Amino acid sequence: MLCYEFAPEDHWSDGTLDGAVNELPVRPRYRRTHILCAVLAPYGLAVSDPGSGPHLVVADHRGAAEVAAGLPAIWQAADRLSSRQVDVLDPALLEDLMTGGRA
Amino acid sequence: MTLLGVLETTESDPIRHSRRGVTLLSGFLGSGKTTLLRSELDRAGDKAPAVILNDFSETLVDDVLLSVDGERPVVLSGGCVCCTRRDDLALALAGLLDDEQRGRTPRCDHVVIETSGLSDPGPIAFTIANDPVLKHHYVLARVCVTVDALTGLGSIERHEIALRQLLAADDVLVTKADLVSPESVEALVLRLHEFNPSATVSVTASGHLLRKELPSGVSPATQPLLRLLAHGADTSAISTLELSTDEPLDWQAFSVWLSLLLHRHGPDVLRVKAVLDVRDVGPVALNGVQHVVHRPEHLTGAVPPGSRIVLIVRDIDTELLERSFNAFLSIK
Numbered sequence: 257m258l259c260y261e262f263a264p265e266d267h268w269s270d271g272t273l274d275g276a277v278n279e280l281p282v283r284p285r286y287r288r289t290h291i292l293c294a295v296l297a298p299y300g301l302a303v304s305d306p307g308s309g310p311h312l313v314v315a316d317h318r319g320a321a322e323v324a325a326g327l328p329a330i331w332q333a334a335d336r337l338s339s340r341q342v343d344v345l346d347p348a349l350l351e352d353l354m355t356g357g358r359a
Numbered sequence: 360m361t362l363l364g365v366l367e368t369t370e371s372d373p374i375r376h377s378r379r380g381v382t383l384l385s386g387f388l389g390s391g392k393t394t395l396l397r398s399e400l401d402r403a404g405d406k407a408p409a410v411i412l413n414d415f416s417e418t419l420v421d422d423v424l425l426s427v428d429g430e431r432p433v434v435l436s437g438g439c440v441c442c443t444r445r446d447d448l449a450l451a452l453a454g455l456l457d458d459e460q461r462g463r464t465p466r467c468d469h470v471v472i473e474t475s476g477l478s479d480p481g482p483i484a485f486t487i488a489n490d491p492v493l494k495h496h497y498v499l500a501r502v503c504v505t506v507d508a509l510t511g512l513g514s515i516e517r518h519e520i521a522l523r524q525l526l527a528a529d530d531v532l533v534t535k536a537d538l539v540s541p542e543s544v545e546a547l548v549l550r551l552h553e554f555n556p557s558a559t560v561s562v563t564a565s566g567h568l569l570r571k572e573l574p575s576g577v578s579p580a581t582q583p584l585l586r587l588l589a590h591g592a593d594t595s596a597i598s599t600l601e602l603s604t605d606e607p608l609d610w611q612a613f614s615v616w617l618s619l620l621l622h623r624h625g626p627d628v629l630r631v632k633a634v635l636d637v638r639d640v641g642p643v644a645l646n647g648v649q650h651v652v653h654r655p656e657h658l659t660g661a662v663p664p665g666s667r668i669v670l671i672v673r674d675i676d677t678e679l680l681e682r683s684f685n686a687f688l689s690i691k
Contacts, residue, residue: 268614268652327618332622342623350679353686
């Protein structure tokens with residue numbers, strides 16, 4: 257773990273009580289990153305996985321970036337980096353997801 | 360049969376079994392919480408749970424009523440557990456552990472917290488689930504909420520806190536059923552199922568169980584269940600929605616969706632309760648009271664195929680919410 261990385265808190269989205277905490281196995285981790293990319297792309301944001309530690313990197317097209325561990329921190333970072341609020345009920349987002357990013 | 364489930368062993372996996380179960384006993388002012396708890400303690404005898412009592416007033420009588428063999432319950436007075444007494448609640452729970460470890464009291468596998476009639480169960484659940492020490496020793500087992508057969512419906516329709524209590528319930532306990540007609544009880548039970556389709560509803564009188572009904576499932580209603588007066592002439596609409604899918608659930612898509620829903624609309628998501636058939640994992644239960652979602656738990660035994668999620672929301676377009684759920688699950 258690098259010096260900038262704080263240990264994330266337990267979060268329900270990391271799975272069942274007896275599952276691995278903090279660090280997702282590779283396949284679910286890849287899948288989560290892929291889904292976050294699809295959700296944040298309409299807001300001009302990209303998500304990348306540095307490959308170690310529990311953190312992901314959220315970045316905008318101008319190069320501003322934040323490191324975030326866990327889903328709540330990712331949404332907070334996205335709120336700061338995007339000019340539009342990321343909203344699960346945003347019709348434009350839903351249209352984009354339903355058309356596979358072609359909207 | 361116990362009304363609050365304090366004698367039942369529901370913790371099948373060893374991680375949960377090592378922690379003490381906490382039952383929150385909530386319910387609006389005067390809805391019969393203490394009567395019910397007294398009966399429960401009588402029935403439990405030697406296996407009586409530890410009791411933490413919170414009262415809104417400074418003058419307490421309930422702690423005397425609830426004494427078991429001279430042992431008074433731990434009392435938090437002068438405010439609601441949810442807003443002003445979180446630290447006290449944490450200290451009280453830690454104090455029980457301390458007493459146990461020093462050998463002053465035997466280990467109690469169960470604790471009942473009787474909350475003030477004006478408490479919101481959500482933040483109390485948050486305290487138990489997120490305190491860095493307590494979360495390793497306690498687990499929220501269930502939220503039981505009393506509803507007065509005489510005045511309960513009126514309280515729910517007039518006081519948002521009574522509604523919040525009802526929506527947080529895993530078990531709703533209708534009290535004083537002997538004081539109204541069977542038809543009135545029947546109508547109340549139906550209405551309670553409409554409000555909180557994920558809860559069991561038990562009918563009681565003088566602390567004794569008369570009958571118990573399992574969760575009803577969401578009825579296909581298009582109108583909000585209730586409009587509460589919010590700010591001036593504005594109203595806020597409470598709606599219930601059941602989402603389902605027959606395919607094994609993509610946990611990553613679902614958890615990204617639900618976490619974003621709670622991030623953006625958390626205060627308006629009053630309840631989440633789900634049985635999910637998670638791909639490569641199997642059936643799990645997920646339970647959330649307002650913004651507090653507990654880690655999912657593996658389910659053993661017979662579970663119907665597919666995933667069912669019950670959401671109780673305020674001022675959220677349920678059709679749009681369903682579309683959003685389907686859109687996230689459609690991500691390839």
